[in-house]
Amino acid sequence: MSAVVEVTGLGKKFGQLAAVDNATFSIEENRVYGLLGRNGAGKTTMMQLITGQDFASEGSIRVFGENPVENSRALSRVCFVKESQKYPDDFKPKHVLKSAPWFFPNWDAGFAERLVADFRLPLNRRIKKLSRGQLSAIGVIVGLASRAPLTFFDEPYLGLDAVARQTFYDRLLEDYAEHPRTVVLSTHLIDEVSNLLEHVIVIDDGKIIMDAPAEELRGSATIVAGKRAAVDAFTSGRDILHSERLGGLSSVTVGRLSPAERAAATAAGLELSPVSLQQLVVRVTTANADRSQES
Numbered sequence: 001m002s003a004v005v006e007v008t009g010l011g012k013k014f015g016q017l018a019a020v021d022n023a024t025f026s027i028e029e030n031r032v033y034g035l036l037g038r039n040g041a042g043k044t045t046m047m048q049l050i051t052g053q054d055f056a057s058e059g060s061i062r063v064f065g066e067n068p069v070e071n072s073r074a075l076s077r078v079c080f081v082k083e084s085q086k087y088p089d090d091f092k093p094k095h096v097l098k099s100a101p102w103f104f105p106n107w108d109a110g111f112a113e114r115l116v117a118d119f120r121l122p123l124n125r126r127i128k129k130l131s132r133g134q135l136s137a138i139g140v141i142v143g144l145a146s147r148a149p150l151t152f153f154d155e156p157y158l159g160l161d162a163v164a165r166q167t168f169y170d171r172l173l174e175d176y177a178e179h180p181r182t183v184v185l186s187t188h189l190i191d192e193v194s195n196l197l198e199h200v201i202v203i204d205d206g207k208i209i210m211d212a213p214a215e216e217l218r219g220s221a222t223i224v225a226g227k228r229a230a231v232d233a234f235t236s237g238r239d240i241l242h243s244e245r246l247g248g249l250s251s252v253t254v255g256r257l258s259p260a261e262r263a264a265a266t267a268a269g270l271e272l273s274p275v276s277l278q279q280l281v282v283r284v285t286t287a288n289a290d291r292s293q294e295s
């Protein structure tokens, strides 16, 4: 498997603030990635750096083996869909679709047309007059129909309703199956996309705090619940990601349990339940914030 993006010791400072802090990771070819993290964690900044829209303060970035800054050869293979995309004042969606093939060599006009129907996008209305959802739909259509070998969707759902979001996920999966490429989704709706993701990168306070295949993460944490004394006895000495108490009951999130440990927990009358990807991300980012405050 080959890396389409290689980030090494990357840092980006805005004055004193390290929006990206000593980040090292790679993005492999033909996989769907989730770039996840809390508000202000550094996701957009990271995507801006990788797509050559901003300069790094330190470290190196390779996109298809090259420095992306002002590099039209590397960037012609990249599509970055962001919510704050600006268009010329008098532009209509039809102008965006007409100009897209200039930027994206793999542009599929027929696919774009089908997506316009799916998202009920009015092609002839000025972009300034579009609803928030219609504006999001333009980005989603460009991101999908461009079939760029590396596509970033920065919170593509912001204006989309639940039906339109599901349409986006369905079309993405169908098209990805036929035309494999690398897709990076940045989103807060982790549960909604969790089945789509093959690899998860979590950024917190500019630092990469998790970088793992989604399959490995599923089942990597378990909620142990039951009578407080029994939960405490079972979880004592373990790395605890989260704990909640209510009267004499307790619910504690711990790391991966072996089959023998699971059997012991059940024998002790404890209930075990899996932690969703969203819960896991919340737990690790909260644990990271607690550690940062302590140090």
Ligand SMILES: Nc1ncnc2c1ncn2[C@@H]1O[C@H](COP(=O)(O)OP(=O)(O)OP(=O)(O)O)[C@@H](O)[C@H]1O
Residues within 6 Å of the ligand: 014, 017, 019, 037, 038, 039, 040, 041, 042, 043, 044, 045, 046
């Ligand atoms: N141009 C800038 N000047 C100063 N600070 C900035 C600038 N751009 C981003 N930041 C700061 O850098 C940090 C990271 O911002 P970034 O937009 O990358 O976060 P994010 O993870 O995309 O957040 P969200 O999920 O809220 O969109 C934030 O604290 C933000 O305020």
